[in-house]
Amino acid sequence: MPDNYETSRRLYERAKKVLVEGVNSPSRGDCFYKPHPLFFERGSGGRIYDVDGNAYVDLMLGFSVLILGHSHPEIQTAIKRAADFGTHYAAGCEVEVQVAEKLCELIPCAGRVRLANSGTEATMAAIRLARGFTGRKKFIKFEGHYHGWYDDFLVNTHSKPIDAWGTEKDPIHIADSSGIPLESLANTIAVPWNNIDLLADKIKQYRGQIAAIITEPIMSNIGCIPPHPGYLEAMRQLATENEILLIFDEVVTGFRYAPGGCQDYYGIVPDIATFGKAMGAGVPIGLVAGRREIMEAFAWGNVLHFGTFNANRLALEMVKANLDVLTKDQNAAIKRLHLIGDQIVDGLKEIFRRRRVPVIVQGFGPMFQIYFTEKETISDFRDYCRDVDTDKYNRFANLLRNYGVQVPVNNGLHASTCVAHNEADVTQVLNATDQAISKML
Numbered sequence: 231m232p233d234n235y236e237t238s239r240r241l242y243e244r245a246k247k248v249l250v251e252g253v254n255s256p257s258r259g260d261c262f263y264k265p266h267p268l269f270f271e272r273g274s275g276g277r278i279y280d281v282d283g284n285a286y287v288d289l290m291l292g293f294s295v296l297i298l299g300h301s302h303p304e305i306q307t308a309i310k311r312a313a314d315f316g317t318h319y320a321a322g323c324e325v326e327v328q329v330a331e332k333l334c335e336l337i338p339c340a341g342r343v344r345l346a347n348s349g350t351e352a353t354m355a356a357i358r359l360a361r362g363f364t365g366r367k368k369f370i371k372f373e374g375h376y377h378g379w380y381d382d383f384l385v386n387t388h389s390k391p392i393d394a395w396g397t398e399k400d401p402i403h404i405a406d407s408s409g410i411p412l413e414s415l416a417n418t419i420a421v422p423w424n425n426i427d428l429l430a431d432k433i434k435q436y437r438g439q440i441a442a443i444i445t446e447p448i449m450s451n452i453g454c455i456p457p458h459p460g461y462l463e464a465m466r467q468l469a470t471e472n473e474i475l476l477i478f479d480e481v482v483t484g485f486r487y488a489p490g491g492c493q494d495y496y497g498i499v500p501d502i503a504t505f506g507k508a509m510g511a512g513v514p515i516g517l518v519a520g521r522r523e524i525m526e527a528f529a530w531g532n533v534l535h536f537g538t539f540n541a542n543r544l545a546l547e548m549v550k551a552n553l554d555v556l557t558k559d560q561n562a563a564i565k566r567l568h569l570i571g572d573q574i575v576d577g578l579k580e581i582f583r584r585r586r587v588p589v590i591v592q593g594f595g596p597m598f599q600i601y602f603t604e605k606e607t608i609s610d611f612r613d614y615c616r617d618v619d620t621d622k623y624n625r626f627a628n629l630l631r632n633y634g635v636q637v638p639v640n641n642g643l644h645a646s647t648c649v650a651h652n653e654a655d656v657t658q659v660l661n662a663t664d665q666a667i668s669k670m671l
Contacts, residue, residue, distance in 0.1 A: 273300025350378025
């Protein structure tokens with residue numbers, strides 16, 4: 231059990247003198263990490279090592295980015311290849327075409343693709359594309375879904391007391407940040423998730439005005455909430471019947487559940503999809519994919535989407551290497567993500583059952599989350615706000631690192647598996663969980 235974090239503490243004190251809150255993203259600061267965030271020196275395989283020499287099984291993986299694990303040999307080779315030949319041209323190269331061909335082969339909706347530099351950039355471009363293609367302004371997003379920090383998306387995303395949100399039929403729209411003009415949200419329609427009747431009502435209310443519905447196929451900003459059976463299929467049907475474009479935000483789920491993402495796993499094809507995170511295996515990347523006739527609206531003089539670093543060679547070499555590893559031997563690596571994840575989920579459930587702790591574990595395979603709750607299921611954002619003890623989860627997650635396991639300490643995030651995780655890692659995660667829970671009882 232690590233008891234030495236002194237070097238991290240000193241680095242954090244230095245960082246606070248030059249960085250806001252000592253970090254470059256507020257989710258990494260001492261709002262969540264107690265008594266202070268850790269600083270890391272290196273990662274290898276499924277483990278990460280802090281500056282004080284403590285080792286951790288890494289289930290955070292750079293917020294779901296490192297799908298192959300840390301310092302994978304094929305990724306190292308790809309980085310060296312890019313360094314040898316030049317990391318960025320702002321012009322075409324063969325690997326750009328190879329990656330685009332592979333993406334169109336893997337992603338069911340991909341008639342054409344457009345590379346970008348982050349998930350936020352991809353979802354921004356997707357909404358602009360949908361508005362430009364349809365000539366409509368409004369779009370539907372779901373409560374608790376996070377699509378990046380673009381003003382138009384930042385409404386009803388982060389948890390608050392349940393009485394803040396109004397009724398399910400007429401949600402109160404609450405901006406998630408200062409600095410967002412109300413007019414930025416004028417065309418955003420927030421709807422509770424996993425309830426097809428509420429979605430149908432909103433479509434009827436704004437008939438003929440809605441350009442797109444954007445959804446995570448598995449809700450991953452409030453932990454891990456799978457769709458109810460038939461929900462995505464019904465959403466697809468409603469969108470088609472009302473000539474609304476369906477956008478799957480697969481920035482988190484992409485290339486994780488199946489080679490083509492959740493649309494491949496569930497067999498439901500959206501009109502547009504966005505990707506990021508695991509696609510780059512450790513470098514910033516974004517992608518918009520969609521039906522050919524929709525994507526052609528990105529052509530010059532129509533829907534604008536520029537980017538100095540779009541399709542830079544460094545990112546492309548890593549994406550190509552990553553996709554090659556994930557799809558090798560009939561997608562063996564992705565099958566391993568499921569196997570390891572299911573072993574952890576099953577083991578966690580048994581520990582909580584044996585300890586008689588009111589906890590549920592949601593998700594499966596590559597992505598899951600723990601909720602301290604008396605409920606049997608958390609189905610949407612409002613369940614989470616009303617019924618989940620997020621403070622207790624935060625204490626649990628901070629305790630886990632004392633037993634050598636790194637997980638997101640914000641209950642709204644989720645744990646992920648990587649290709650490099652093995653049975654020894656599974657055992658350590660389960661043992662650490664048992665010890666942390668016993669400490670809390």
